[in-house]
Amino acid sequence: MASDRSNGSDYTGPLRRLLLVVLILLLGATFLLWRIDSPRVERFRAQVTDRLVPNLDWAMAPVTGAINLLRDFQSYQRLSEQNKELRSELRQMQAWKEAALQLEQENARLLDLNKVRLDPRLTFITGVVLADSGSPFRQSVLLNVGSRDGLVDGWATMDGIGLVGRISGVGQNTARVILLTDASSRIPALIQPSGQRAIVAGDNSAAPPIDFLENPDLVRPGDRVISSGDGGVFPAGLLIGQVAADPGGRLRVRLSADYERLEFLRVLRHYGTENVTDTAQIITQDGPLVQPGEGISE
Amino acid sequence: MNDLSQTRLWLMRGSFMLLTVLILFFQLLPLETTPRIWAGPDLLLCFAMAWSMRRPEYVPPLALALAFLLADLLLQRPPGLWAMFALMACENLKSRGRSLRDANFAAEWITVGLIILVITVFERLVLGLVLVDLPLLTLTLSELGMTLLFYPLVVAITHFLMGVRKTAPGDLDALGQRV
Numbered sequence: 001m002a003s004d005r006s007n008g009s010d011y012t013g014p015l016r017r018l019l020l021v022v023l024i025l026l027l028g029a030t031f032l033l034w035r036i037d038s039p040r041v042e043r044f045r046a047q048v049t050d051r052l053v054p055n056l057d058w059a060m061a062p063v064t065g066a067i068n069l070l071r072d073f074q075s076y077q078r079l080s081e082q083n084k085e086l087r088s089e090l091r092q093m094q095a096w097k098e099a100a101l102q103l104e105q106e107n108a109r110l111l112d113l114n115k116v117r118l119d120p121r122l123t124f125i126t127g128v129v130l131a132d133s134g135s136p137f138r139q140s141v142l143l144n145v146g147s148r149d150g151l152v153d154g155w156a157t158m159d160g161i162g163l164v165g166r167i168s169g170v171g172q173n174t175a176r177v178i179l180l181t182d183a184s185s186r187i188p189a190l191i192q193p194s195g196q197r198a199i200v201a202g203d204n205s206a207a208p209p210i211d212f213l214e215n216p217d218l219v220r221p222g223d224r225v226i227s228s229g230d231g232g233v234f235p236a237g238l239l240i241g242q243v244a245a246d247p248g249g250r251l252r253v254r255l256s257a258d259y260e261r262l263e264f265l266r267v268l269r270h271y272g273t274e275n276v277t278d279t280a281q282i283i284t285q286d287g288p289l290v291q292p293g294e295g296i297s298e
Numbered sequence: 299m300n301d302l303s304q305t306r307l308w309l310m311r312g313s314f315m316l317l318t319v320l321i322l323f324f325q326l327l328p329l330e331t332t333p334r335i336w337a338g339p340d341l342l343l344c345f346a347m348a349w350s351m352r353r354p355e356y357v358p359p360l361a362l363a364l365a366f367l368l369a370d371l372l373l374q375r376p377p378g379l380w381a382m383f384a385l386m387a388c389e390n391l392k393s394r395g396r397s398l399r400d401a402n403f404a405a406e407w408i409t410v411g412l413i414i415l416v417i418t419v420f421e422r423l424v425l426g427l428v429l430v431d432l433p434l435l436t437l438t439l440s441e442l443g444m445t446l447l448f449y450p451l452v453v454a455i456t457h458f459l460m461g462v463r464k465t466a467p468g469d470l471d472a473l474g475q476r477v
Contacts, residue, residue, distance in 0.1 A: 035428050053372075138375075
């Protein structure tokens with residue numbers, strides 16, 4: 001017995017060795033399957049997350065709260081300093097508030113005159129952030145709303161101000177949001193006021209770079225970046241952020257959404273933009289009059 | 299005596315899975331939503347290796363595979379790849395455990411470091427071969443460095459807090475026999 005054990009055969013007996021080989025092969029096969037048929041495995045991943053993470057929520061919420069409380073406590077030391085800053089900001093805000101109120105009244109009057117109806121289908125669902133991606137390699141958060149609430153892959157997610165990311169992976173009760181900062185995130189964007197189209201491509205940094213810009217000379221730091229709606233996945237006109245140039249001269253987007261604290265996120269319901277496909281036809285008493293060659297629709 | 303050891307064996311196997319869930323729980327807390335330029339240590343791998351080194355019977359291959367696969371799935375990594383390499387690393391360490399039992403901690407640290415370095419390189423190689431986007435090199439390197447730095451701490455916790463120690467001559471093993 002003693003000589004057996006010194007050879008370590010207790011842990012590497014034939015049966016154990018077989019089990020180990022089978023396990024290693026299974027894990028390798030899982031990886032290959034993921035590489036070949038990614039959507040299926042990703043759906044499985046979403047289901048596993050969906051089963052496990054909401055169960056931990058009762059513990060996660062208070063622990064997160066406690067840690068955030070501690071962090072806040074550290075910032076109390078700079079309280080008077082912050083107070084002074086806030087007062088000056090508040091004065092500026094009051095001026096803006098006056099301007100906003102006047103504009104709001106004017107806007108309401110104009111809308112009334114025009115009898116404009118805003119798109120009633122552009123509504124949103126608000127979700128609470130349950131968990132983050134758990135590793136610095138990926139930038140994503142998990143929301144507590146899922147297919148139960150009618151969520152669909154690809155919908156846009158915002159905080160109160162700007163675009164945060166895109167839904168990717170929906171479970172029954174949870175949905176994953178790939179943030180704009182993730183290395184796999186690509187969002188078609190429009191830069192105002194020059195009207196240049198570009199792609200905001202995440203690269204795991206706080207300010208994603210702007211790619212595929214046709215004419216960089218027309219774009220200046222400080223320009224607004226909004227979603228362009230190209231490709232039909234995203235609604236157009238959502239604020240992404242402002243252009244900024246990094247020390248290397250590369251154009252990046254300073255995101256408007258507050259990524260420091262993502263707590264509540266809005267998921268915009270979006271059923272695709274409808275395209276006008278048929279050519280214009282004039283309806284007469286004898287039915288539609290087809291006019292080939294005359295481009296009224298242009 | 300036999301009965302007690304069996305209970306303890308399953309208790310410790312259970313606590314390893316509990317430890318896995320606990321580590322994942324703290325990693326998933328929504329505290330960091332901005333990108334970081336460095337990565338923290340892979341604590342799960344540290345604990346798995348420290349336990350494999352000391353008491354291989356507490357971390358059977360099946361438990362290790364399940365724990366690593368769960369981590370892969372929850373942490374958005376390519377599922378299975380890191381789990382496979384980590385399992386191989388732990389099993390490799392188990393087979394060396396007997397020869398390293400009498401060595402000092404420095405030897406163990408160097409062995410563990412070399413094994414982690416090798417599996418990290420292999421993971422990147424395989425990811426490159428199958429044309430998956432590679433994670434940033436700075437992140438991978440900082441994770442490697444932090445894992446190595448934290449390993450002694452993890453060993454201390456394993457040894458003093460959790461009571462998972464190397465078998466010494468005269469100890470009883472899981473079956474109640476003298477080692």
